[in-house]
Amino acid sequence: xxxxxxxxxxxxxxxxxxxxxxxxxxxxxxxxxxxxxxxxxxxxxxxxxxxxxxxxxxxxxxxxxxxxxxxxxxxxxxxxxxxxxxxxxxxxxxxxxxxxxxxxxxxxxxxxxxxxxxxxxxxxxxxxxxxxxxxxxxxxxxxxxxxxxxxxxxxxxxxxxxxxxxxxxxxxxxxxxxxxxxxxxxxxxxxxxxxxxxxxxx
Amino acid sequence: xxxxxxxxxxxxxxxxxxxxxxxxxxxxxxxxxxxxxxxxxxxxx
Numbered sequence: 263x264x265x266x267x268x269x270x271x272x273x274x275x276x277x278x279x280x281x282x283x284x285x286x287x288x289x290x291x292x293x294x295x296x297x298x299x300x301x302x303x304x305x306x307x308x309x310x311x312x313x314x315x316x317x318x319x320x321x322x323x324x325x326x327x328x329x330x331x332x333x334x335x336x337x338x339x340x341x342x343x344x345x346x347x348x349x350x351x352x353x354x355x356x357x358x359x360x361x362x363x364x365x366x367x368x369x370x371x372x373x374x375x376x377x378x379x380x381x382x383x384x385x386x387x388x389x390x391x392x393x394x395x396x397x398x399x400x401x402x403x404x405x406x407x408x409x410x411x412x413x414x415x416x417x418x419x420x421x422x423x424x425x426x427x428x429x430x431x432x433x434x435x436x437x438x439x440x441x442x443x444x445x446x447x448x449x450x451x452x453x454x455x456x457x458x459x460x461x462x463x464x
Numbered sequence: 465x466x467x468x469x470x471x472x473x474x475x476x477x478x479x480x481x482x483x484x485x486x487x488x489x490x491x492x493x494x495x496x497x498x499x500x501x502x503x504x505x506x507x508x509x
Contacts, residue, residue: 269501270505272503273498276490305492306492306495312498334502341496341499345496345500361500375502375504382504400504402502418503418504430504431504432501433502433503436501440497443493447490450486
């Protein structure tokens with residue numbers, strides 16, 4: 263599994279949103295605005311447990327599965343508070359809904375994101391399907407068949423198209439998060455009046 | 465001349481502050497996205 267690229271597909275949405283937002287601002291002859299984010303300090307604090315449990319090599323080896331699961335749930339719960347506090351910003355309803363759906367399916371399935379053996383086999387076609395056993399932990403995923411997964415349709419089951427350079431399995435929540443990040447940065451390239459209209463869906 | 469330099473420094477200060485705020489906001493968003501999402505990567509296996 264590519265440790266560095268797991269969540270990079272979501273960062274692509276941030277980079278793409280930034281580029282499109284800059285282009286929009288440049289086209290309109292205005293600077294790219296900065297969003298007025300509330301309680302932004304909460305985000306690094308919320309991310310810290312995940313960083314220790316899943317990223318930092320020294321600590322992630324020491325963290326047991328149940329502690330890793332607890333860090334995932336607590337971290338995402340704090341991020342949900344941040345999303346709620348910023349719901350007035352464009353794109354944050356999509357970011358918050360995506361996060362809430364991920365948190366829901368993760369919490370209902372023991373604290374890690376479920377992925378079916380079928381999806382895992384499609385994701386790693388070079389590896390024998392017999393390799394995957396129910397309950398195997400793959401970073402923040404856990405291999406679970408659909409029949410044993412609560413709300414299986416919210417799990418990682420959407421595969422990126424074959425032409426995409428990296429093969430990823432995404433959840434509906436991941437797609438909403440990527441869309442929300444793009445939307446927010448795109449909106450920063452517009453003027454304030456347009457953003458208010460976009461936010462109201464006019 | 466003094467006034468022009470002062471105006472220029474004020475503009476630069478504002479520009480820097482705006483860039484720093486934008487950079488922090490993008491960094492916050494990137495961290496949020498990393499923490500909120502849970503995709504699985506098969507690319508480098």
